[in-house]
Amino acid sequence: MRTILVTGAAGAGRTTVAAATALCAAREGARVLLLSADPEAGGLLARLPEPRIPAPRPETGPEPDAPEQDPPGGAAEWPGEVPPWTEPVRIEDGLWAARLRGAESAAEALAVWQESHADTLDLLGATPLAAEELTPLPGSREYALLRALVTLYETPAGGGAGGAPPGPWDLVVVDMPAVRETLRVLALPEQLLRYLRRLLPAERQAARGLRPMLGRLLGAPVPAEQAYEAAARWEHRLQAVREAAEAAGTGVRLVLEPTARQARELRRLRAALALQGCTVEAVVANRVLPAGSEDAWYATLADAQHRVVKELGTELRAAGSAFCALPHLGPEPQGPVALAALAEAVPEPGAVRARAAAGAGGHGDPAEVDDLLADEGALRYRLPLPGAERADLTLVRRGDELLVTVAGHRRALPLPAALRRCTIDRAGLHDGELHIRFTPDPEVWPQPR
Incomplete structure (x- = not known):
């Protein structure tokens, strides 16, 4: 399974490009899941239900003779845990879409914790919080993004019958936040791992049996075993997030509008992504105006865009990155029909992956x-x-x-x-x-x- 993270400048049309990329791959015959973290996302996601905390459902077996169009990778494939996205909705053959559940996942986790500690809370006289009392917490969207990467990464590859490709999806396209926020999200697991290992180094755990005696001799508190056990659990979780983000099958696709300012910003942020070990597999210049207008103001704007497109194309192709320019469609495209023209123009995911496989690929320490x-x-x-x-x-x-x-x-x-x-x-x-x-x-x- 591959994962494409679509990010770029704020307002440059990341969701539209993500949807066109997913549509392109689906029409090539791949099974594709499109995920968005943007609550205002339109395009293919316009008719998706809003995320909500699902009501408990009775435990029942799978329905007999399930239709072939049921989305792969549903909640049943992660028993005991609801995926960090809404139930995928089929858009067309081979393509499903869903929204990430940020604040909803956090509220759900709190509800589960309250239920598992109900006896203790009763003894303390505490009043549990109801779902409607909870408000979105800062960082809940970032948490949902990282949890989604891990969930997808840890999904067992099944290898379906009849030569079907392994795993529930062939490709997952994630509509990420703006590139600066995406950089912070991708860098977070490694930063937290570094802090954790500095504050509670694993090699110090060898002296567990000596801690009570050292505490009495020194007259100072010594880290309790529970602290190291908690640190080990967090290290395992953070390592899983880091491995998911650094997997060779995870790529980044950058979107910008072809202006001189965004082109300068793109160069700087490509370097920041490279510092995180992320190879930009493709760059998309979105909303390019057609040339040849008789209106002087319009023609000047279009000419400036085309100069930026030419410069970026020459620079990026020389660096080995795919590059394309998408036309301005006027109103925001809604649905597969409106996105069909863009889907034909975006860099084809399979071809980009084959070309990237010849290079370094993947993430990690690039030095x-x-x-x-x-x-x-x-x-x-x-x-x-x-x-x-x-x-x-x-x-x-x-x-x-x-x-x-x-x-x-x-x-x-x-x-x-x-x-x-x-x-x-x-x-x-x-x-x-x-x-x-x-x-x-x-x-x-x-x-x-």
Whole structure:
């Protein structure tokens, strides 16, 4: 199964491009699920029901002779847990759509917790909260996005009968928030893992049996075993989120309107995405006006858009990214018929994936180290940052980590073992890569005998 995260500039038509991408893949024969986190999303999602806390349903077996058009990946495939999206609605053959359940999932989790601790709450004289009393909590949409990635990633691959592809979906297209918020969401699991490992390091758990005695000897509190057990559970969950976001089958598709300002912002944010290890598989310039108008004002605007499209196309294709320009359709397209023209023009997901497979692909730490010890007495650390500008880049070494900030987005990258025994000589940007030259520290570097 593949996952395409569609993000980009605010108001650039991310939902429309996500719907066109899903429609394109479905008409190629794939089984596609389109998910949106936007409560105001239109297009293919216009007629979907709003998310709500579902009422308890009686436990019944599957209905006999279920129709073939029942959506794969329904709630029954995750027993005991409702998926973090609404019941998928069939749009056409091979294509279903659903909305992510943000605040609803949080309220549902609280309702389950209250029910499981009902006896304790009764003893305390507490009054449980009703569903209608709850209001959306900050971060609930981000939580739903991360939970959706994990749910999809951990879905067992089934391999249906008759040569059907494995798993419930061939492709999931996620209509993400604007790119800056998406960057924060994708970076969150790794940041929390780093904090957790620094505050409660796993290697310290070996002294569990000594904690009571150490507490009496030192006269100071020692972390209880429950704290380490809770930390281990959280680490497992965060690691699962990180693996889902970094899976080789997860790609990013950027959407922008072809203006000079958004083109500049795109370059900076491509570098920030690369810092997170995300390879942008395709860039879509949306709402391009047709050329050749006799109206001077309209013609000037269209000419400016076409210049940006030409420059971006040349730059991105040279970098190995797919690029396309979608025409302005006037009113916001609603339904498959209105989106058909865009679906024919968006980069075809299968072809983009085949081309991306020849490159690095996937996520994770994108850096590489070149051994130049024999010729130059140094090691070179190379970090791809396409579109980065020197003014937007800061670099700090702290212990065994590099703290790299691009366009306001920071990532702590652990240094390879060899570089931890080196000092930074110099650093610079070269053809879309950050090059850092490390020279061995004679005090800690192994010396030949």
